[in-house]
Amino acid sequence: MAVASELFQKHLCTYCQEEISGLRVKCVDCNDFILCLQCFSNGAEIGAHKNNHPYQFMNTGTLTVVSKSGWTASEELSLLDAIENFGYGNWEDISNHIETRTPEEAKDEYISRFLEGSIGRVMWEPAYNLRPHLLDLTIPDDGPLGPAAMTKLPPLDITPEEATLLGYMPQRDDFEKEYDNTAELLVSSLSINPNEDDELDIALKLAQVDMYMNSLRERTRRKRVVKDYQLVAQFFTARKERPLKKKLTKEQKEFEDKFRGLCQFMTASEHESLLNSLHREHDLRRRIKELMRFRNNGIISFDDCIQFNQLTLARQNHKASQQSTNGFAKVQDSVQAISSHLISNGWITTS
Structure with a gap:
C-alpha cells in the first residue's frame, strides 16, 4: 500500500489516459508506466511495454484499513x-x-x-x-434574578386602559418601550465572516454580543422587580383593591430605608420577611436592655418591675416640675434685677 503522501495523488492510465480511482497495475520493467484494471485485462501494449512484462498491483487509497469499518x-x-x-x-x-x-x-x-x-x-x-482535571462549578441561573424566575410570575393584572397608558401588551407580556430600547442596534446588522474578519474584528463583534446580552439580562431583572413588588399597582393609586399597608412610625421608616437597596436581590415576600425579622430583632434587643436595667437594680419579679417603672416615672415628673419651678424663679429674679437697674438710672419712675 502506498505511503500517506501518495494517497491523494492522482494517477492516469498510460494507455487510456483515464484517472485511476481503485487499484492500478505498475509495470516493473517500464518506468512510470501504469495501467488501469480494464486496460491490463485487455492486454494493452504501447511503446516498449509488452503485456508479458512483470507487474505489481498498487493501492490508491480506496482499500479499507479495517475490514469492518468500510472507511478507505x-x-x-x-x-x-x-x-x-x-x-x-x-x-x-x-x-x-x-x-x-x-x-x-x-x-x-x-x-x-x-x-x-x-x-x-x-x-x-x-x-x-x-490533562488538568477541572471541576464545573457553574449553577443554573434559576435564582430570583434569573430568566427562570420570570416564568413563575403571572402577567401584570391591570385594566386595558392602564395597559394602554403603559404601552403594555398582555398577550406578549411585553412593553412597547423597553429598557435600553435601542440595544438591538448592537447586533441587528452584525455578521461574522471567517474568510474576511481577523481576530480583532471577531473579538469586537463578540464584545457587541456580550453588551446586548447584558442589556437583555437587565430588562429581565427590571421586569421581575416590577411584577414581584407590584409597582404598576402602586403607580395607579386609584386601585381600590390594593391592600393598605400598616402606617409606620418615623423611626421605623428610617430603619426600613436603610435596607431598601436589598429589595432588588430578593422577592417581595422575602424582603418583607427580612424587614419583619429585623424589626423583631430590634424590639428584642430593646427588651433585653430593659430587663438588664431591672436586673442591675435588683428587681426579680414582674410586680416589682411595675412598681419600679411607676417610681421611675414619678421621679422623672418630679424632676421636670422642679426644673420648671427653678426656671420660673430665675425669670422673676431677672425681671426684678432689670427693673431695679432702670429705676436707679431714672429711666422709669415708680408711682
Whole structure:
C-alpha cells in the first residue's frame, strides 16, 4: 500500500489516459508506466511495454484499513487531517473536507476508532492523564434574578386602559418601550465572516454580543422587580383593591430605608420577611436592655418591675416640675434685677 503522501495523488492510465480511482497495475520493467484494471485485462501494449512484462498491483487509497469499518485509507487520513485543522466537534466542516462522508458518519468513526476503539485506548489514556482535571462549578441561573424566575410570575393584572397608558401588551407580556430600547442596534446588522474578519474584528463583534446580552439580562431583572413588588399597582393609586399597608412610625421608616437597596436581590415576600425579622430583632434587643436595667437594680419579679417603672416615672415628673419651678424663679429674679437697674438710672419712675 502506498505511503500517506501518495494517497491523494492522482494517477492516469498510460494507455487510456483515464484517472485511476481503485487499484492500478505498475509495470516493473517500464518506468512510470501504469495501467488501469480494464486496460491490463485487455492486454494493452504501447511503446516498449509488452503485456508479458512483470507487474505489481498498487493501492490508491480506496482499500479499507479495517475490514469492518468500510472507511478507505484516504478517508481515514482526511478525517485526521480535518480534525487537526477544524477541531473536534466541527463535524460539518470535517464532512466537507472528507467529501464522501456525512457529519454523523465522521463523528461515529472518530469516536469509535480514535477515542473509544483500540487506537483510542492506547493513545488517549496517557494523554488524558496529563490533562488538568477541572471541576464545573457553574449553577443554573434559576435564582430570583434569573430568566427562570420570570416564568413563575403571572402577567401584570391591570385594566386595558392602564395597559394602554403603559404601552403594555398582555398577550406578549411585553412593553412597547423597553429598557435600553435601542440595544438591538448592537447586533441587528452584525455578521461574522471567517474568510474576511481577523481576530480583532471577531473579538469586537463578540464584545457587541456580550453588551446586548447584558442589556437583555437587565430588562429581565427590571421586569421581575416590577411584577414581584407590584409597582404598576402602586403607580395607579386609584386601585381600590390594593391592600393598605400598616402606617409606620418615623423611626421605623428610617430603619426600613436603610435596607431598601436589598429589595432588588430578593422577592417581595422575602424582603418583607427580612424587614419583619429585623424589626423583631430590634424590639428584642430593646427588651433585653430593659430587663438588664431591672436586673442591675435588683428587681426579680414582674410586680416589682411595675412598681419600679411607676417610681421611675414619678421621679422623672418630679424632676421636670422642679426644673420648671427653678426656671420660673430665675425669670422673676431677672425681671426684678432689670427693673431695679432702670429705676436707679431714672429711666422709669415708680408711682
